[in-house]
Amino acid sequence: MIHTFAPSSHAPTRPFCDSTTRLKHSLWNDICQQPTLAANRPHYAKRVSDSTTQLQQCIQNVLNVLNERAVVLTRCANFAAALRDATAMQELSPLSPLGYLREAAIYSEQGRQQAVIDISNEGLSVVDITDPGYSKLEEVKMVAMQRVTCRIDFIGQLPLDVVTDVLFPMLLGDDDGTLDGKKPCPYLDVSKRWLDRAIEAGGGGLHFNIASENTYDELIRFAQHTKAIHGTIHAGVGGLHFNVANQNAYAEVIRHAQHTKSIRIELYQQGNWLSELFHRANLCFLRELTIQGLDEYSTDADHLVSSLKSVGSTLTHLTFTTTSRMLMLQMIRLGRPGLPERPLRVADILINCPHLVMLHIDYPFDTDFSAIPLTKTWPQLTTLRMDYYNGVTLNGQFLAILKRFPSLKKLVLHRCIETQPMTMIQRYCPSMRDLQLRIKHTESSSSSSSPSSERFEQQHQEQWMRGHRGGLEKISISQDSRSGDAWMDMGKVLQQHHNTLVHLELSLDYAGNNDDDLFNLEFPCLKTLALQCHGSDNACFGWWIMGKAPFLEELSITTWAIASHPTVLDIIPPCTLRKLDINLLGIKEPTTIERYLNQFAQQKEWPSLKELKIHCDFDGDIPATIVASICSLKSLQHLAISSSRLTRLSGLDHFTKMLAEGCPLLLSLELKDNMPPSSHVIKPLKGLQHLRHLAFHMDCSDNYTDLWDAFRTLSQLKSIRLFSMRDRVNHKFIEYLKDQRPDIKVVTPR
16 A cells, blocks of 8 residues: 555654655655545545545555566666666655665665665654554664674685785775775774784774864774874874874774874864864874874964874874965965964974974974973984975074984985084984985075184094094085075085985085095995086086096086086096986077087997986077987987977977987987977887887867877887876877777876
8 A cells, every 4th residue: 555644653753864855855645645625525525535545556556566676677686777766666655665675675685784774774764663564674674783793704714915915905995095084994893803904904003094173083993003194184104094084084093093003184274173183092003193284374383283292102203294285375475474473393393202203394393492401312313304495494403403313314404594514414413314405595604603613523524534434325405596605514515425425416506716625526426416506607516526426327417507617518427327317498509518418429338328308498499419419329218308399399300300310229208398299290200119108298278180190100109198287188189099009008197
């Protein structure tokens, strides 16, 4: 029979779910009810009653037909169509148990026991308790509840490497196994063995991602297993990983807090939710915490640092960063006076987190340690990065950093005012191997130091030169402006570390003359060298190093650096040089670079240069002499040219023709521009039989039809990379490529 809506005294009192909406909006529910007649006319009343009964029987027949079809569809495994029919049954008669029972049966066939329970609850909330179908719904729900509590523990039968390297990374959330901080993960509740294996798969703990203050329930639940937290919140390497999208989604983080090893918070600006999370969750295993999206104009830095007390005893890796969007806003605000700055106080962070091994701050920071006793140090810290775009380390603070962290292996300071402390690194941080500084222009740091401190530094340098064998392996030093004499302190650093340097990046002007102590230094371990200067007024500091590094493999240099001293062009490149990166921006006369490139082609031995990158901005066509110089590099395998008007040059097709003839071993070619190349540029590349990779510009608005035939001829290509403005990808072109050349891998901007 058809069930019309007539509330019963026996009806359950639980609130309606989705069925309530069906009851309110069901057309058939209203039509199938017996109408009330205003006039008492027995003959017409009987006719209305008979018509209503016939209508109910008609709908009941429709229900039966839909039910039978849903049964057949289920047996044919066409579950989507079967569910559609079950939903239609509920729409036709919301109070009938038939539609809910059919949907529950479909879910049961799929093994979706929780869905069976949910639809049973929905039906029980509206079906009359006296209806025979009510007891059937209760029975179906009870069976599903029994089944949902069953666990199949096959983990113990699988090889450990399969479980930890394949199974759990696939089951636990996203690609890196990060868990959602709010959504329950059923695999953690199967058994203790499953949980143990999940922790092992995460490297010894759980990893959560939390987006905001409402998304860390699961982190708190598994706090004692949490090893790292990253701010929207993401958990790091070595445990379960959770993704928390906002302040309402961290239930799972709380539930699995004891297993969580790392958390990443993608957006944290204000509020007390983070301290609440740390207080509620037993994050006794947390090792890594990353907090992103900080805004110096809304984030309460002091409160943020104070909240770290709850987890600071176990933290070893801590990162604070500003998102790119926030960085742009801050740069816009930079010219607005009166805005309060709330820096992160490094001393307070380390007091709250005394066992840190790594600290990275990309946010306004304060490196004042004057309030801390001089005897207080943090010997466990090995990596310190403070590289906020507008940060400054004031006078005396650079040296204080060296004294407070004696075990530092890597130090990044952007920016610092004084440079003399870098000459004292070996005394205070003998294990340091990586130093990266961006220097804010000041007057001479050496001349401003007191005579006593200078004598002390010289005594220390002599002592180190006599007995110490260690030294820096990587140095990256740049200065904001042309003027300044940071090069003087840098010269002393080179004297101390020239025997151990492997990577050296210098962006300093050189105002000295005939410094034989520097010019005669040898760099026996140097593999990578990058040289820049701010113009042609002064020479480039370090220009002579190219001739003193016999095993140099990679060189990055600007035309200004090459032209800064006449002797540079006389330095013969070492035969070990494999990679050359030249920046020609702003140079109208390319004679210097032509002469420099010709040196590689004129080497007596087989030319060693394998990779060449050129950044240029010519007003006209690529000069024929530069084309000839490039095409004379017979051993060249990788070539990349970037220019704002590269593909608009009339000589580019001639260049690719010469390239096919002069560089037969070329494997990779990248033409980075803001316009796509023409088919006349692409077709000559057919002659490069070894060419495997090609990169060029292609926007969504570009016409690509003339390139179709050109790519058909390049049968040797295996991959294509597309550049575009603001990541606007031409999807039609990509679809064409994949259709015509399924063997080619297409890489697009993300």
